[in-house]
Amino acid sequence: LPAAVLLKDMKLMDVKLGQLGSWLAMRDFTPGGILGALRRGYDRYYNKYINVRKGGLGGISMVLAGYVVLSYMWSYSHI
Amino acid sequence: VLHTTRPLHTTQQSLAPVPPLPEKGGEVRHGVIPEEFFQFLYPKTGVTGPYMLGTGLLLYFLSKEIYVVNHETAAAACILTVIVYAIKKFGPDVAAFADKLNEEKVATAQAMKDEAMQSLQTAIEQEKKEQWRAEGRSYLFDAKRNNIAMLLEANYRERLLTVYNEVKKRLDYQVAMQTLKRQKEQDHMIQWVEKNVIQSITPQQQKESIAKCILDLKALSKSAHAAV
Numbered sequence: 499l500p501a502a503v504l505l506k507d508m509k510l511m512d513v514k515l516g517q518l519g520s521w522l523a524m525r526d527f528t529p530g531g532i533l534g535a536l537r538r539g540y541d542r543y544y545n546k547y548i549n550v551r552k553g554g555l556g557g558i559s560m561v562l563a564g565y566v567v568l569s570y571m572w573s574y575s576h577i
Numbered sequence: 578v579l580h581t582t583r584p585l586h587t588t589q590q591s592l593a594p595v596p597p598l599p600e601k602g603g604e605v606r607h608g609v610i611p612e613e614f615f616q617f618l619y620p621k622t623g624v625t626g627p628y629m630l631g632t633g634l635l636l637y638f639l640s641k642e643i644y645v646v647n648h649e650t651a652a653a654a655c656i657l658t659v660i661v662y663a664i665k666k667f668g669p670d671v672a673a674f675a676d677k678l679n680e681e682k683v684a685t686a687q688a689m690k691d692e693a694m695q696s697l698q699t700a701i702e703q704e705k706k707e708q709w710r711a712e713g714r715s716y717l718f719d720a721k722r723n724n725i726a727m728l729l730e731a732n733y734r735e736r737l738l739t740v741y742n743e744v745k746k747r748l749d750y751q752v753a754m755q756t757l758k759r760q761k762e763q764d765h766m767i768q769w770v771e772k773n774v775i776q777s778i779t780p781q782q783q784k785e786s787i788a789k790c791i792l793d794l795k796a797l798s799k800s801a802h803a804a805v
Contacts, residue, residue, distance in 0.1 A: 550598055553602050556604075
């Protein structure tokens with residue numbers, strides 16, 4: 499029987515729905531932690547879609563679509 | 578508690594050689610939705626699941642006016658049509674051009690790497706050759722030893738010759754001295770004898786010898802006349 503993995507080191511997809519609250523509370527919310535999380539997310543996206551030999555259109559178009567959606571959400575009250 | 582998700586010290590943990598870049602990036606469908614989403618929904622809803630979800634969401638946004646239809650919608654529609662048309666038409670060409678640029682960069686880097694490897698290889702071979710050359714140093718030392726021995730021999734013989742010449746010169750001098758002395762003694766004795774002999778010839782004897790000579794000459798002339 500493998501040793502139990504600590505809750506705070508589990509990946510998000512492995513967390514059960516009931517544990518979600520406690521998992522979220524245990525995350526690192528210091529500025530350094532937030533920066534680390536942003537850096538990790540950026541690295542994952544970059545290495546998956548942009549830092550390849552034959553990169554396609556999807557790499558940047560997803561970022562642009564995300565920007566469009568975000569700006570729509572921010573300016574929704576003006577419409 | 579040991580973490581089973583994080584293996585410890587199993588890899589080389591070195592920065593080189595860097596693993597090569599993956600060939601193709603993550604799959605994206607219709608340019609904006611990653612393929613993982615479709616795979617995520619496939620077991621439960623099959624192939625049409627995400628599209629149904631998209632249609633439903635779109636109708637919900639429109640009906641609830643979460644997405645408002647105004648002048649910007651028309652502008653967005655026109656712009657999107659143009660963009661999609663341009664991508665479909667010029668996409669492959671741009672992709673080929675970009676690939677060509679990448680290819681050139683990679684080729685120059687590869688050429689530099691190959692050149693460096695080649696030069697290092699030649700350096701290794703030359704080093705090995707130098708090592709092989711260094712093995713022949715015994716021959717070199719033998720040749721040098723021979724040279725020195727010859728020099729010594731030549732010098733020795735030269736000095737031998739000088740000694741011989743000097744000794745011969747001295748001996749010749751002694752011999753010359755002796756011969757000179759003997760010669761001088763002989764000459765002196767001959768002179769002395771001659772002088773005494775001439776002194777001993779009295780005038781009387783001189784007259785007698787001259788008369789004898791004249792008689793002899795006459796006799797000879799007679800025999801000569803007869804011969805002619």
